[in-house]
Amino acid sequence: MTEARGAPYPEHLLRDLTPHVLGAVVRRCGDFAAAEDAVQDALLAAVTDWPARGVPDNPGGWLFHVACRRLADQRDAERARARREARAAADRPEASVEITDRDEYASAEDDTLALLFLCCHPSLTPASAIALTLRAVGGLSTAAIARAFLVSEPALAQRIGRAKQTIRDAGATFTLPDAAERNRRLGSVLQVLYLMFNEGHTTALGPALHSVELCTEAIRLTRLLHGLLPDQTEVAGLLALLLLTDARREARTGPRGELIPLHEQDRTLWNRAAIAEGVALVTNAIARGSVGTYQIQAAIASLHAEAASLAATDWPQILALYTLLLRMADNPMVALNRAIAAAMVHGPAHGLRLLDALGNDARLRDHFRLHAVRAHLCEMAGDRAAALRHFRAAATGATNTAERDYLRRKARALEQH
Numbered sequence: 001m002t003e004a005r006g007a008p009y010p011e012h013l014l015r016d017l018t019p020h021v022l023g024a025v026v027r028r029c030g031d032f033a034a035a036e037d038a039v040q041d042a043l044l045a046a047v048t049d050w051p052a053r054g055v056p057d058n059p060g061g062w063l064f065h066v067a068c069r070r071l072a073d074q075r076d077a078e079r080a081r082a083r084r085e086a087r088a089a090a091d092r093p094e095a096s097v098e099i100t101d102r103d104e105y106a107s108a109e110d111d112t113l114a115l116l117f118l119c120c121h122p123s124l125t126p127a128s129a130i131a132l133t134l135r136a137v138g139g140l141s142t143a144a145i146a147r148a149f150l151v152s153e154p155a156l157a158q159r160i161g162r163a164k165q166t167i168r169d170a171g172a173t174f175t176l177p178d179a180a181e182r183n184r185r186l187g188s189v190l191q192v193l194y195l196m197f198n199e200g201h202t203t204a205l206g207p208a209l210h211s212v213e214l215c216t217e218a219i220r221l222t223r224l225l226h227g228l229l230p231d232q233t234e235v236a237g238l239l240a241l242l243l244l245t246d247a248r249r250e251a252r253t254g255p256r257g258e259l260i261p262l263h264e265q266d267r268t269l270w271n272r273a274a275i276a277e278g279v280a281l282v283t284n285a286i287a288r289g290s291v292g293t294y295q296i297q298a299a300i301a302s303l304h305a306e307a308a309s310l311a312a313t314d315w316p317q318i319l320a321l322y323t324l325l326l327r328m329a330d331n332p333m334v335a336l337n338r339a340i341a342a343a344m345v346h347g348p349a350h351g352l353r354l355l356d357a358l359g360n361d362a363r364l365r366d367h368f369r370l371h372a373v374r375a376h377l378c379e380m381a382g383d384r385a386a387a388l389r390h391f392r393a394a395a396t397g398a399t400n401t402a403e404r405d406y407l408r409r410k411a412r413a414l415e416q417h
Contacts, residue, residue, distance in 0.1 A: 014043055015140070017139070038074070111174075130196050189225065204399055219243065240301075253402065275302075303321075322341050348380040
């Protein structure tokens with residue numbers, strides 16, 4: 001044992017070990033769904049056993065052997081007897097299992113990338129892929145993922161179960177795709193990591209503005225992907241974008257969790273180390289060849305991050321980048337952000353005209369963010385009545401409590417003047 005009896009184990013140890021252990025178990029049994037369930041059982045056993053007994057000398061090997069034993073129990077024709085034996089075995093110290101360099105787990109190659117690509121299979125919906133990735137690769141429990149997405153644990157478990165069945169039905173195998181297939185799937189992997197981070201950055205529902213756990217896990221997995229695919233410039237672009245965006249985390253909320261908008265944030269609270277890393281990543285990626293959407297978004301984020309104030313921000317460059325991004329991807333949120341940049345360059349009246357055109361887009365017409373942006377631009381233009389109307393409409397449509405409260409505060413401030 002590497003730690004004294006009763007000593008806590010490192011916080012992220014289980015998460016770091018999960019993809020390696022799962023990969024070894026999948027390689028042994030050939031069934032991703034069964035292997036994933038067995039590894040989850042092993043993780044639960046570790047949470048119960050390690051705090052009392054201490055961390056084994058080879059924690060990964062310990063988890064591997066426990067998972068394989070659980071798998072054997074599940075496949076035993078005499079399941080009742082197998083369960084009784086498993087309960088009896090649980091009373092014996094798991095760390096007594098001998099682990100050697102010849103062990104199947106110890107010789108397993110790093111399977112993190114293969115797991116990422118498997119969990120982000122194109123046949124899965126983004127929501128299912130995110131949930132499966134967080135559990136299988138991130139090592140989060142079903143309960144933790146359910147809390148992050150504000151759904152019931154049984155509902156989340158069903159989602160994960162359906163995802164595993166979909167992968168099985170699609171005939172997916174636990175192998176790292178060849179270069180051609182990897183390139184076809186990489187977009188799905190990046191999208192899942194991007195959506196995972198966005199859900200953490202501004203949660204869709206609930207009282208908290210953000211989920212630190214989701215943001216941290218998305219960055220960790222993207223960093224792993226970048227380490228495994230260092231020549232993929234869009235992977236570098238996504239990592240840069242996440243780092244630059246997350247760098248503002250501490251300044252985005254006040255002492256009571258209230259939202260603080262960009263122009264009011266204390267920029268001394270921004271994480272300068274994360275900003276420096278993000279700027280270096282995106283600068284190097286853009287210099288190396290073709291530019292993708294994540295690199296452009298990272299370049300925009302870097303201009304915000306390096307500006308000393310809102311007024312000192314290079315808005316003309318940001319507007320140019322949003323214009324380029326909109327040509328590459330027909331995304332209504334990009335168009336909305338471009339309207340904000342245009343208003344900062346050419347004045348609020350120009351931005352409002354762009355918003356009028358966006359009001360005809362069915363994807364954005366009833367979205368609370370369109371009302372929120374219109375409210376801010378109306379306030380900039382001096383039209384308090386219109387600003388009040390749109391702040392109220394935006395607050396009605398907002399589902400995140402922190403965002404809704406901020407919009408209501410803006411409306412009340414206008415009512416008092």
